[in-house]
Amino acid sequence: MFNDFKLTDNRPVYIQLKDYFKKMIMKGHLLEDQKLPSTRELSKLLSVSRNTVLTAYADLEQEGLIYAIKGKGNFVGKVDVSKTPSIKLDWKEKVNTATLLADELDLMKHGVRWEKGMISFNSIAPDEKLFDMENFKRAFLTRMSIEGDIVLNYGYAKGYKPLINYLLHYMEMKGIDISNKDILITNGFTEGLDILLSSLTKKSGRIICENPTHHTALKLFRLHGLEVHGIDMKDDGIDIDQVEKSLSQADFDFAYLIPSYHNPTGIVTSSEKRTKIMKLFSKYQIPIIEDGFNEELRYSGSHLAPLLTFAGSGNNVIYISSFSKILFPGLRVGWILADKELIHWLESMKRARTIHTSTLDQAVLFQYLHDGYFEKYLKKAKAVYKKKYELSLQACNQYIPLKRITGDGGLHLFIELEKEINTRTLLKKCYEKGVVFSPGDVFYTDGRGGNTFRLGFSRLNEEDIIQGIRIIGDTLNEELEK
Amino acid sequence: MFNDFKLTDNRPVYIQLKDYFKKMIMKGHLLEDQKLPSTRELSKLLSVSRNTVLTAYADLEQEGLIYAIKGKGNFVGKVDVSKTPSIKLDWKEKVNTATLLADELDLMKHGVRWEKGMISFNSIAPDEKLFDMENFKRAFLTRMSIEGDIVLNYGYAKGYKPLINYLLHYMEMKGIDISNKDILITNGFTEGLDILLSSLTKKSGRIICENPTHHTALKLFRLHGLEVHGIDMKDDGIDIDQVEKSLSQADFDFAYLIPSYHNPTGIVTSSEKRTKIMKLFSKYQIPIIEDGFNEELRYSGSHLAPLLTFAGSGNNVIYISSFSKILFPGLRVGWILADKELIHWLESMKRARTIHTSTLDQAVLFQYLHDGYFEKYLKKAKAVYKKKYELSLQACNQYIPLKRITGDGGLHLFIELEKEINTRTLLKKCYEKGVVFSPGDVFYTDGRGGNTFRLGFSRLNEEDIIQGIRIIGDTLNEELEK
Numbered sequence: 001m002f003n004d005f006k007l008t009d010n011r012p013v014y015i016q017l018k019d020y021f022k023k024m025i026m027k028g029h030l031l032e033d034q035k036l037p038s039t040r041e042l043s044k045l046l047s048v049s050r051n052t053v054l055t056a057y058a059d060l061e062q063e064g065l066i067y068a069i070k071g072k073g074n075f076v077g078k079v080d081v082s083k084t085p086s087i088k089l090d091w092k093e094k095v096n097t098a099t100l101l102a103d104e105l106d107l108m109k110h111g112v113r114w115e116k117g118m119i120s121f122n123s124i125a126p127d128e129k130l131f132d133m134e135n136f137k138r139a140f141l142t143r144m145s146i147e148g149d150i151v152l153n154y155g156y157a158k159g160y161k162p163l164i165n166y167l168l169h170y171m172e173m174k175g176i177d178i179s180n181k182d183i184l185i186t187n188g189f190t191e192g193l194d195i196l197l198s199s200l201t202k203k204s205g206r207i208i209c210e211n212p213t214h215h216t217a218l219k220l221f222r223l224h225g226l227e228v229h230g231i232d233m234k235d236d237g238i239d240i241d242q243v244e245k246s247l248s249q250a251d252f253d254f255a256y257l258i259p260s261y262h263n264p265t266g267i268v269t270s271s272e273k274r275t276k277i278m279k280l281f282s283k284y285q286i287p288i289i290e291d292g293f294n295e296e297l298r299y300s301g302s303h304l305a306p307l308l309t310f311a312g313s314g315n316n317v318i319y320i321s322s323f324s325k326i327l328f329p330g331l332r333v334g335w336i337l338a339d340k341e342l343i344h345w346l347e348s349m350k351r352a353r354t355i356h357t358s359t360l361d362q363a364v365l366f367q368y369l370h371d372g373y374f375e376k377y378l379k380k381a382k383a384v385y386k387k388k389y390e391l392s393l394q395a396c397n398q399y400i401p402l403k404r405i406t407g408d409g410g411l412h413l414f415i416e417l418e419k420e421i422n423t424r425t426l427l428k429k430c431y432e433k434g435v436v437f438s439p440g441d442v443f444y445t446d447g448r449g450g451n452t453f454r455l456g457f458s459r460l461n462e463e464d465i466i467q468g469i470r471i472i473g474d475t476l477n478e479e480l481e482k
Numbered sequence: 483m484f485n486d487f488k489l490t491d492n493r494p495v496y497i498q499l500k501d502y503f504k505k506m507i508m509k510g511h512l513l514e515d516q517k518l519p520s521t522r523e524l525s526k527l528l529s530v531s532r533n534t535v536l537t538a539y540a541d542l543e544q545e546g547l548i549y550a551i552k553g554k555g556n557f558v559g560k561v562d563v564s565k566t567p568s569i570k571l572d573w574k575e576k577v578n579t580a581t582l583l584a585d586e587l588d589l590m591k592h593g594v595r596w597e598k599g600m601i602s603f604n605s606i607a608p609d610e611k612l613f614d615m616e617n618f619k620r621a622f623l624t625r626m627s628i629e630g631d632i633v634l635n636y637g638y639a640k641g642y643k644p645l646i647n648y649l650l651h652y653m654e655m656k657g658i659d660i661s662n663k664d665i666l667i668t669n670g671f672t673e674g675l676d677i678l679l680s681s682l683t684k685k686s687g688r689i690i691c692e693n694p695t696h697h698t699a700l701k702l703f704r705l706h707g708l709e710v711h712g713i714d715m716k717d718d719g720i721d722i723d724q725v726e727k728s729l730s731q732a733d734f735d736f737a738y739l740i741p742s743y744h745n746p747t748g749i750v751t752s753s754e755k756r757t758k759i760m761k762l763f764s765k766y767q768i769p770i771i772e773d774g775f776n777e778e779l780r781y782s783g784s785h786l787a788p789l790l791t792f793a794g795s796g797n798n799v800i801y802i803s804s805f806s807k808i809l810f811p812g813l814r815v816g817w818i819l820a821d822k823e824l825i826h827w828l829e830s831m832k833r834a835r836t837i838h839t840s841t842l843d844q845a846v847l848f849q850y851l852h853d854g855y856f857e858k859y860l861k862k863a864k865a866v867y868k869k870k871y872e873l874s875l876q877a878c879n880q881y882i883p884l885k886r887i888t889g890d891g892g893l894h895l896f897i898e899l900e901k902e903i904n905t906r907t908l909l910k911k912c913y914e915k916g917v918v919f920s921p922g923d924v925f926y927t928d929g930r931g932g933n934t935f936r937l938g939f940s941r942l943n944e945e946d947i948i949q950g951i952r953i954i955g956d957t958l959n960e961e962l963e964k
Contacts, residue, residue, distance in 0.1 A: 012857075023655065065785050084792050091821060096681060131631055137626055144618075152618065157590065175508035202576070282566055287571060303560070310566050314568035315569070330633055354669045354672055358840045358843050359812035
């Protein structure tokens with residue numbers, strides 16, 4: 001007996017020994033009141049130190065699995081392992097329709113899978129080769145030494161105060177009037193939007209947004225049962241005449257807009273259009289959720305302020321963003337900047353749903369920002385991404401027989417082909433040649449976009465970018481020749 | 483001009499200089515096409531290095547706020563700061579009833595506030611003085627050096643694979659049949675429960691649970707519009723006869739149970755009752771959400787397996803837990819252990835709502851667990867908490883004229899006073915004497931519990947525990963004498 005004990009990994013030996021006994025007891029291989037070998041015997045038998053056995057036995061006793069009798073030794077305790085009759089529920093039948101819809105709209109499950117060695121234009125996540133690990137570690141150690149006990153304990157639902165203050169200042173530098181504003185820190189952009197939808201969905205159940213739009217947002221709109229009213233994109237942003245027409249005809253709970261590096265088209269809404277948008281939505285008293293997505297990734301052109309800047313002291317714009325797409329997506333930190341009163345209401349929603357966002361994530365991010373590493377990193381990253389952007393743009397124009405290409409910066413381009421082309425069919429052919437991209441229809445509110453696709457270039461090297469785009473172009477040309 | 487520039491904090495100087503110019507431009511103090519001082523002039527004027535000015539100017543140019551003309555210098559760019567007419571929405575009117583309810587049920591907003599210097603029995607969070615900072619730092623640095631790029635980039639909705647595997651093993655050691663199970667990592671227990679409610683609330687809209695029960699769970703039940711059916715607690719757990727009667731009379735979407743260190747009563751459900759519970763709910767095919775809350779904090783007594791262990795290969799128990807209450811609440815990591823099929827459905831809900839839980843939090847927690855620091859920490863913490871527990875129990879019995887006291891371990895005790903005593907009135911008096919606790923009514927599903935309260939002792943030192951309990955007792959005696 002006990003000679004089947006084996007060290008299986010590099011965890012402490014006493015823990016592995018404890019686990020071994022636990023298993024034996026749980027499975028009924030050791031019976032109640034059965035005497036265990038003495039620590040001396042076992043240590044010899046298993047060639048482990050006696051201390052290891054002592055610690056393991058002490059832990060087992062602590063957990064009530066064994067008991068000791070002075071002078072007599074250790075014995076197996078009473079462990080109820082009686083199993084009740086096993087029943088099988090049909091979970092597909094037990095979960096509700098929202099859950100089935102979430103599964104249906106889950107691109108990670110149903111989208112085209114990227115495989116090793118493939119050239120994938122699917123991602124618009126940052127290139128991990130750029131990660132600034134050393135300064136990140138430094139920021140961690142600095143913050144831990146300043147207030148490690150606060151970093152590791154419960155925080156506030158609104159967020160980690162130093163980070164909130166930093167972000168308020170950061171946003172003020174974009175010309176935003178922060179005097180009547182406050183910030184709620186969320187688990188990335190996605191939780192922020194989900195909380196907003198949970199709070200703002202009210203009377204009409206109808207929202208207005210750009211068409212196409214960010215597919216994660218679109219998924220959430222659908223999961224919240226919203227009627228999504230999409231408005232076409234012009235080269236300088238949303239079609240404002242269509243917006244006016246829609247607002248005059250129906251009621252909307254709110255608008256959702258991505259003025260910079262619009263996802264998926266990459267279009268940057270012009271300054272003139274921003275003013276028009278603000279005037280129009282103010283007139284109809286409709287709140288705007290402004291998605292600040294990748295606003296930092298402007299490679300050229302004049303300065304552009306967020307819609308929230310144009311709102312001045314008005315309180316109808318809710319700005320929501322995160323640094324995830326630029327900095328460290330593994331840290332789930334986003335924020336909502338909005339009117340103080342609204343943040344007051346949202347705070348309770350946040351607390352009810354996730355208590356608060358990881359203090360560790362917030363604290364390290366704060367230190368990293370505060371110490372100026374973000375500025376340095378952004379400069380480096382922008383230089384790399386700009387090059388990839390220009391390369392991608394040039395290659396697309398050179399190799400792909402396209403009808404329209406948009407994207408003024410950021411980490412992706414959006415391509416429209418001739419009407420008769422179906423990009424899902426194209427994707428299938430490209431997949432066979434080891435190239436994948438995001439078919440555009442998933443971004444559309446109304447099933448259109450079958451002739452469009454999105455190209456994310458951030459995580460590819462220059463060689464793969466050119467080769468991938470060339471393959472897409474060649475495949476498309478073959479199709480067109482048929 | 484420019485002599486009002488001041489260094490305000492310890493951020494890098496060039497960033498503060500950049501911010502200064504940004505503000506001047508945004509506020510219109512510097513006008514379009516206005517020439518800026520040369521780098522040499524400015525460096526002299528502000529007594530900063532010329533490099534600092536060069537970097538600040540370069541950044542401003544990058545952001546489109548200034549432009550350079552070769553041989554002529556730097557000029558203010560075109561910045562549209564036109565404000566649109568300011569409008570004021572009434573957010574209280576714009577948010578929906580769920581949001582107003584979340585605010586109403588928000589104990590942090592409406593509960594009795596703890597003030598510095600007070601003896602607060604409100605918290606059942608861990609004592610931060612016990613935090614094992616050095617090993618936490620070690621775990622961070624180890625994990626970062628192993629796979630820092632993975633830690634900082636996007637992860638999977640289901641969770642960080644090494645942590646999932648660790649937890650599966652950890653739960654298997656509790657006698658759980660993991661062969662048909664899987665794990666979903668969540669942002670703490672709270673998100674886990676919220677996702678479960680979002681997915682399982684279906685036909686009846688009715689749930690069954692212990693009465694009293696965990697107030698955060700109760701809040702979420704109400705926010706999900708569920709009809710909550712509470713069952714009285716006996717000293718060995720839920721009143722099983724009442725459960726049987728309820729199940730035979732109405733349909734329920736699921737049960738929510740806290741078998742160990744039940745919150746708030748601290749009662750541990752006996753092994754015999756666990757078997758009965760399992761048989762009963764299996765008979766009626768009702769899923770059980772088992773809250774594994776603080777299961778690790780058993781100070782004495784024989785071993786007790788989770789309900790999920792009793793379920794054997796059955797799939798009707800959903801186990802949900804976190805180490806937050808023991809380890810580091812600042813890290814928001816919890817998990818759902820359940821049937822593979824159910825986890826498959828929940829995964830899409832998780833992805834839709836928060837993409838995934840912080841990889842950083844998960845990775846550091848994994849390393850900390852893997853290296854055996856958790857076991858060591860738990861031993862230390864248990865010794866401290868056990869002492870506080872025994873002290874609190876003794877002091878309560880000595881000083882408080884109570885009717886019933888429950889709590890077999892964990893970090894809190896629950897006290898029932900004579901029917902005519904209102905613990906909210908008692909709290910007001912105690913508050914004046916610098917002592918606060920949690921009035922018990924917030925834990926009840928049906929407005930009862932006016933004569934009960936919860937005492938959390940984890941974060942208090944021994945002296946304060948005794949003094950605090952004595953003050954409560956004295957105050958109560960004064961009231962009774964009246």
